[in-house]
Amino acid sequence: MLELNTLEAIMLAVEKGLGLTFVSRLAVKERLESKRLIQLNLTGYYPRQLHLAWHKKVP
Structure with missing residues (x-):
């Protein structure tokens, strides 16, 4: 396994x-x-949870 810190990497x-x-x-568009x-294109079900986070001072 390789662990990288950015999407670009x-x-x-x-x-x-x-x-x-x-x-x-x-x-990756x-x-x-x-x-x-x-x-x-994979067969099967791959659930994932998405979370949205933002700075508390930005509405």
Whole structure:
């Protein structure tokens, strides 16, 4: 397992062939369009919880 701190680092690692990842399609939209990455269509159910957080002083 490889632990990286940023989405950019994760995408670069995948581009270099170091593995695969689950990320938002929106996050990799450009790389999918330019064919730098491909999308794998998986069968099965992969639930995930999303949480939204923001600074308390921003409405």
